[in-house]
Amino acid sequence: MLRIPLITESQVKKFLTYRELIPAIKKALKDFSNGHVMQPLRQVTSVEKHQGYLLSMAAYNQQQDSLSLKVISLYPHNHKKNLPMHECKVFHFDASTGQLLAIIEAETLTHMRTAAASAAATEKLLQCLAPKNAKILAVLGAGDQARSHVYALMSIHQYEKIFVWNHTEEKGRKLVEELKPVFPGIEFCPNVEQAVSNADVITTVTASFQPVLLGKWLKEAVHINCVGACRPDWRELDDDCMNKCDVYVDSYIGATAESGDIILSKVKVRAEVGEVIAGKVTKGKNTRTLFKSLGMAAEDVAAASLVLQHYQNKQQDS
Ligand SMILES: NC(=O)c1ccc[n+]([C@@H]2O[C@H](COP(=O)([O-])OP(=O)(O)OC[C@H]3O[C@@H](n4cnc5c(N)ncnc54)[C@H](O)[C@@H]3O)[C@@H](O)[C@H]2O)c1
Numbered sequence: 001m002l003r004i005p006l007i008t009e010s011q012v013k014k015f016l017t018y019r020e021l022i023p024a025i026k027k028a029l030k031d032f033s034n035g036h037v038m039q040p041l042r043q044v045t046s047v048e049k050h051q052g053y054l055l056s057m058a059a060y061n062q063q064q065d066s067l068s069l070k071v072i073s074l075y076p077h078n079h080k081k082n083l084p085m086h087e088c089k090v091f092h093f094d095a096s097t098g099q100l101l102a103i104i105e106a107e108t109l110t111h112m113r114t115a116a117a118s119a120a121a122t123e124k125l126l127q128c129l130a131p132k133n134a135k136i137l138a139v140l141g142a143g144d145q146a147r148s149h150v151y152a153l154m155s156i157h158q159y160e161k162i163f164v165w166n167h168t169e170e171k172g173r174k175l176v177e178e179l180k181p182v183f184p185g186i187e188f189c190p191n192v193e194q195a196v197s198n199a200d201v202i203t204t205v206t207a208s209f210q211p212v213l214l215g216k217w218l219k220e221a222v223h224i225n226c227v228g229a230c231r232p233d234w235r236e237l238d239d240d241c242m243n244k245c246d247v248y249v250d251s252y253i254g255a256t257a258e259s260g261d262i263i264l265s266k267v268k269v270r271a272e273v274g275e276v277i278a279g280k281v282t283k284g285k286n287t288r289t290l291f292k293s294l295g296m297a298a299e300d301v302a303a304a305s306l307v308l309q310h311y312q313n314k315q316q317d318s
């Protein structure tokens, strides 16, 4: 009987680098917006009794001939139990035969591909704000996505200062302490307004249901990556913030079905980031840009393909 490999978290950590992943995710975003990815809206099963959800995210990238399904749980109150908010696996298939090629432990894959999408959007949308002059990065939240976003965003641009804010000070300070040896410019900021008011780039990566970032704090030129609030009634940003920015999304269909920040603010979406990457839409004149990220199976397929390539290369070597 053929054994299906289980690619573990520690292997994924060795295989994935932002140097490879960011271009792969840029291509996935572009392929998606060019209509080369079959990606039904993800299926969300509510587990009402425990205030949780189970999501299934499938995609087939025709350009890559690559097929996978990610199953991911979403338990926003888990931080109170000191448990991660998400647990997930990717099932990666041979697109030509439908045979399962590998099961991949996908927590690191999810942290990294999400941060890579934000890095790709930041690079593209910040362009007219002269990215070389961007000095301050603010990160709201101090969990797994906060960590991966610091690494991914610092891999494309060296910010002089990184301000981390978290609703619980202890967790925020702990992340800063962990990252300080790698990024000496990182500091915890106990006041959210102070953390963001001089920032050139802001990333919101919280499990909040209410706005944590307000429009009245934004400076004239800023790029925001909004990564949390993935349910139609959850918010990370207030209406003022949404209305002050040109809003870009990963998927129109996903954003208009799932994002509370977009649905409740009734803001008009300017474009998908993939359309900007493909050169179909140019950036507008507004010096405030916002990428509303919900996460896409197309990104998981791209990351899983990279993981599998490295895994297979390693098998051949040994
Ligand atoms: N867009 C995407 O592709 C994508 C992918 C994965 C995760 N996410 C989302 O990103 C966010 C962070 O995920 P994570 O894996 O880092 O989770 P995590 O549990 O590791 O971190 C969550 C952070 O939010 C903070 N937090 C909890 N409740 C809060 C509240 N009421 N107000 C403000 N902050 C609060 C926690 O202290 C922690 O710092 C979540 O909303 C998650 O669903 C998005």
Ligand SMILES: O=C(O)[C@@H]1CCCCN1
Pocket: 055, 072, 073, 074, 110, 230, 294, 295, 296
């Ligand atoms: O794209 C993802 O992997 C996650 C799933 C959970 C909700 C937020 N986005």
